Amino acid sequence: MTARRAGGPTMHDVGRLAQVSAMTVSRVLKNAPGVSEATREKVFAAVEELGYRRNQTARSLRLGGSGMIGLVVTNLANPFYSRLALGVQEVATEYGFRMLLSNSAEQADREPGLIDGLIDHQVEGLIVVPAGSRQQHLAAAMRHVPVVLAARPPAGLDTDCVLVEDFHGAREATACLLADGHSRIAFLGNPPALYTGAERLRGFWAAHEEVGIEPDHTLIRQGLTDSAAAERATLELLGQADRPTALFCTNNRISQGAIRALYKSGASLPVAGFDDFDLSDVLGLPLTLVSYDADEIGRQAARLLIDRLEHDDEAPPASRRVTVPTRVVRYGAPSTDDADRSRRV
Structure with a gap:
């Protein structure tokens, strides 16, 4: 019998036996076509004899590999990225990998150094949420390890990515406000250079066009990077003589800043936004939230990366784009007073 290593038998041990x-x-373990029955029987016999466990597959495939994958997110304080990281870790653990996590703090100029540091630590692959639209450093990293992008698409790179239905979710949530009778909806968005900011504005705009209403440019605020900026922008909008009757926010931090501004001003406007968040169902506000499984973004990204590692000695698969679906969740009743006002505007 082949001797077992201290860490348990590997795929190479199974192959040798x-x-x-x-x-x-x-x-054989993935039940892929093109393998003879005799070969399958030999492999399963070796698996049984060695007590090999499937969750060591990816790590075993790279002989001498570190067994680590790197993850770079833009803001670990944001619950979205915490959930994404948990999804990556879940799949990484299943396949016998450890995860190294880095946070760019939304500073695009910091990201290349984090990438280089992870490669210096001999990670076998990278999952990255890009902090900006310039991705030349990721092209350089791809000469060393496979790279999968999450939440934002590649720009000039031929690689896999996992996205959210940003356009569709924003359009559906905005359509709910329009159906409630609101025609003066403020848009509170993250920087337009970000893919998510641009796509969610596009969905917001499309929902208006579908009902023959043009959004009021004076109610659009972009470039909001945190809840404090969103709070200030919302208070400024509420102070206008012809203030909005509803708000659309492009992420959970902006929604929370807007809600804080409403509380301070004593206003009760309906809020629509991307990302569900804790206690959203008990605030007593009319909320329309775009919900999705942030963990699944991480899981899908990890699966794409590990699949590339499994095909390391073959021709690489074509680049793939996976989209995680969204759904609209509504809490509280629409504000009929504000809806009536919007109809009179």
């Missing part, structure tokens, strides 16, 4: 390659072992 079955007299096949590690890639053939991987194909």
Whole structure:
């Protein structure tokens, strides 16, 4: 019998005992076509004899690899990125990887150094939420390890990515406010250079066009990077003589800043926004939130990365784009007074 290593048998151990390659072992365990029945029987016999566990697949495929993958997010204080990281970790653990986490703090100029540091620590692959639209440093990283992007698409890169239905979610949430009778909806958005900011504005605009209403440019605020900026922008909008009758916010931090401004001003306007958040269902405000599984973004990104690692000695698969669906969740009743006012405008 082949001796087991201290950390348990690897896919290479199974392959040696079955007299096949590690890639053939991987194909058998994934029930891939093109493997003879005799080979399958040898592999399963070796798995049984060694007590091999499937969750060591990805780590075993890279002989001498570190068993680590790197994750770079833009703001770990944002619950969205915490959930995404948990999704990555869940799949990484399943396949025998450890995860190294770095936070760019939304500083695009900081991101290349974080990427280089993770590569210096010999990670076998990277999952990155880009902090900006310039991604040349990621192209350089791809010469060393596979890279998968999350939440934002590649710009000039041929690589996998996992996105949210940003346009669709924003359009559906805005459509709910319009259906309630609101025609003066303020838009509170993150920087327009970000993919999410641009796509969610596009969805906001499309919902208006579908009902023949043009958004009021004086009610659009972009470039909001945190809840404090969103609070200030909302208070300024509420101070206008012809203030908005509803608000659309492009992420949870902006929604929270807007809600704080409403509380301070004593106003009760309906709020629509991306990202569900804790206690949203008990605030007593009319909320329309775009909800989705942030953990699933991380899980999907990890699966794409590990799939590339499993095909390391083959021609790489074509780049793939996975989209995580959204759904609209409504809390509280629409404000009929504000809806009546919007109809009179």
